[in-house]
Amino acid sequence: MADSKISALPASTVPLAGTEVLPIVQSSTTRQVSVANLTAGRAISATQLTLTTGNLIVASGQGIDFSATSHPAGMTSELLTDYEEGTFTPSLTFGASSTGITYTSRSGTYTRVGRQITAYLTFNLSSKGSATGSAVIDGLPFTSSGNYYPCPVQFFYATVLTSPVHGAVIGSSVYLYYTNSGGDSNITDVNFDNTSLMFTVATYFV
Numbered sequence: 001m002a003d004s005k006i007s008a009l010p011a012s013t014v015p016l017a018g019t020e021v022l023p024i025v026q027s028s029t030t031r032q033v034s035v036a037n038l039t040a041g042r043a044i045s046a047t048q049l050t051l052t053t054g055n056l057i058v059a060s061g062q063g064i065d066f067s068a069t070s071h072p073a074g075m076t077s078e079l080l081t082d083y084e085e086g087t088f089t090p091s092l093t094f095g096a097s098s099t100g101i102t103y104t105s106r107s108g109t110y111t112r113v114g115r116q117i118t119a120y121l122t123f124n125l126s127s128k129g130s131a132t133g134s135a136v137i138d139g140l141p142f143t144s145s146g147n148y149y150p151c152p153v154q155f156f157y158a159t160v161l162t163s164p165v166h167g168a169v170i171g172s173s174v175y176l177y178y179t180n181s182g183g184d185s186n187i188t189d190v191n192f193d194n195t196s197l198m199f200t201v202a203t204y205f206v
Contacts, residue, residue, distance in 0.1 A: 084112040095133020148204035
């Protein structure tokens with residue numbers, strides 16, 4: 001076959017499949033390498049990366065490393081390894097029982113950035129059932145790494161509480177409290193009626 005200038009060769013179709021091969025010199029021997037293997041296993045250095053289509057996909061357990069930035073004493077990690085958005089279904093219990101509790105509607109959404117979870121949940125009761133005891137919202141999308149207190153809670157159409165209402169994230173649940181002269185007291189079934197509407201924002205870490 002006659003030699004041809006690169007400029008005289010027909011153009012390839014794009015995007016490349018990755019199986020195309022190129023000649024390279026390795027250890028003084030000419031070898032072939034596929035397009036897909038040109039940078040496999042090697043660090044790539046660039047001044048800027050622009051994606052016009054598609055997404056930047058990071059393997060599980062890997063992330064964006066900010067270690068080139070300055071940091072205060074006590075810093076333990078500068079690796080952002082997770083971002084996530086999703087939904088979940090919250091549920092209400094009294095004294096760890098959900099007997100007879102029904103809902104007109106209930107929903108939950110969450111955003112995860114690194115280890116931080118911000119969960120937004122709401123429910124509207126159609127019946128508070130017959131269970132009694134402390135009120136707990138179950139079903140958070142992730143289990144907390146510790147006890148996180150307080151998180152804001154708002155009641156609507158519920159039995160009126162004269163003190164501020166707040167919650168604590170423990171495990172995958174929000175425990176509900178109100179403040180009185182002696183400290184914090186549990187919110188219980190008596191603070192709800194059959195049409196109570198509740199909105200809660202819980203921020204915690206995993």
